[in-house]
Amino acid sequence: MLGHGLPVGDRQPSPKAGLALNWIGVCQPPARPGDRCQTDPPAKESPHARYLILGLPRHRQPAVAWSCPQALGGLMDCLVKAAAAPPRPTAAAEISTVGRPRNVGWVRAAALLYGDWGTSKAYVIGLGLFLMGYAALPHLLAVCAITALVGVNYIWVCRCFATGGGVYTAAGLHTRRLAVIGGLLLLADYIVTASLSCLDAFYYFGLEGAQAKKWAIAALFAIGAANYLGPKHTGSLAIWLAAPAVLVVLILIIGGLPHLGNFHPQPPPPNLLHNWIAFTGMILALSGVEAAASNTGVMRLDPDATPDRPSVRITSGRAVLSVMVEVVLGTALLSVLAMCLPVPAHEAQQHKEDLLRFMGQVYIAPQFGWVVAVVFGLLLLSAVNTAMCGMVSLLYVMARDQELPEQFTHLNRFGVPWAPLIAATVIPVIVLDLAESVENLASLYAIGVVGAIVLDVGSCAFAAQLPLSPRKRWVMKGTVALLGLIWITIALTKPYALLFVCVVLAAGLAVREYARRFQPAVPAPAVAAEPAQAQATEPEREHPPFLGEKLLVAARGWTPALQFALDQARARNSMLLVLFVREVAVSTPMQGDWQKDPDARRLFTRLQREAANLNVHKLYSISNAPAETITDLAATFGVDTVILGGSKRAKLVNLLKGNVVTQVASSLPDTIRLVVVG
Structure with missing residues (x-):
């Protein structure tokens, strides 16, 4: 029996995480030198608690229990005896860099894409009626055709960039300056996307004019403040709202079918130039398609692909095709039904900001108009968040490539690049304050997104190294x-x-010129090579290892969890994988350089000194999902035990970002144990 009368291996439910705590034991430092460790678990508030072993979820049975005399009371004695044994020399280990796991399937990728691309119908149709009245149908159908053509192009583009694409990557195949221009055009698109979507959301919520603008500015600051904490569920609102939004569109179409008898389109004016200019003013349905190419680096690989030969042809193709079909067909059918509204053109034009809500009130019921308002209003706000995160990711990546000042790579304590976040919050507010109306913002919108698409598709078309057929x-x-x-x-x-x-x-290129000319690059510090060690035959184990032959510890410093893992590796002759995860709350996949990370460099340098005689392998990762990275690496390397430190985050941070320990415990394979120290 141990502690509070619990036998070894008995489990006690955790009130927070829905897990079971396997109280294998807690060690307290001895009161006086020479005394044995105390085995009774102290109270939770005791500052002397050092090692707490977290067991398994309720459905998993504990694989082992400590077998030393007096349970874990003999743990420190065993470690001391084992530490006195001759060390096992090993060859020097490389420091490997690993990326974030590919965990986005085609359904999730489609939902994320729909959160931006799918919102276009909320303002494109109303803008068409505003510009051309009931003569807008040919123009809107032409916009749908262009959207389908661009969607097909992006299916091909995504196949060429399985590790992450977008205009910044594609244009970089030619020149770095062209890549920066493409990135800045995409930045202009993101800025207006955030401003326009936020303003239109509050029009859908029933506000108008100055009130809508005031609330939109407040919402931009609120979303920026929420992203300062790097919320774990960034973009989840778009995923949750994708299905309701599609359902609302279907109900609108079905409810409008009986009104087709009121179909009263007007012929467009004979002036070809006037029609062409009006058509270019409605081209907003292309907004959001660029996100498809930017996210290929986090999509799941195809069944026949490997990490060395990645391919997301199936995953990206399904995601883009499904969203493209909904956007094209949904916009086309709703455009036809907009020509059936039983009101004069001037009255329909008054609802240019919230036309779908007006159609729901007319075709279904007044109450259904509020359903449309809530669903599309929240979807538009999620598009604001997506655009803001896109700006942060883009500015961070450009700074990492030394195209912007290195201050744009500085992270706050939550892994968020704070300088890009400030820019992504303040600039849309300034644009919204100056433009004031949806039609003015729409005039700024298309020039950025169309320019980015031209550079992206054109760079791929003229890049001979890409696997594209002549057709x-x-x-x-x-x-x-x-x-x-x-x-x-x-x-x-x-x-x-x-x-x-x-x-x-001009502003982006000027900042780039400053960064390249007046801000010298910081050279990578030299790291002392690990001393060469003679190979030795591994001694036979006298007993099976307590935590297994292969351990993985995640640490961002010399923590109690790391010390415990080193003690276990030394006592049990186990292989130890030391993983340093630098949390960067951007969705862009990236490979980092551990030598440019002071904390990682400090940790690995100390490991070289203090664990030179152990079988230690060092891993470095930049990820926006630390728990997923830990779980993925644990399964990939087939470790027996994962060792983590206890979380000391505030409750609000845990609510927004999630608890890493809880997330790892809930997703580890059944064959892997979890140990929490702290």
């Missing part, structure tokens, strides 16, 4: 020519849009 290249070149003509038209007919994108490009 695909010709289609992509034709798409670039058409979109390039649209971009030129927007630039000539909307001077404020041209001024906006020129300001973004």
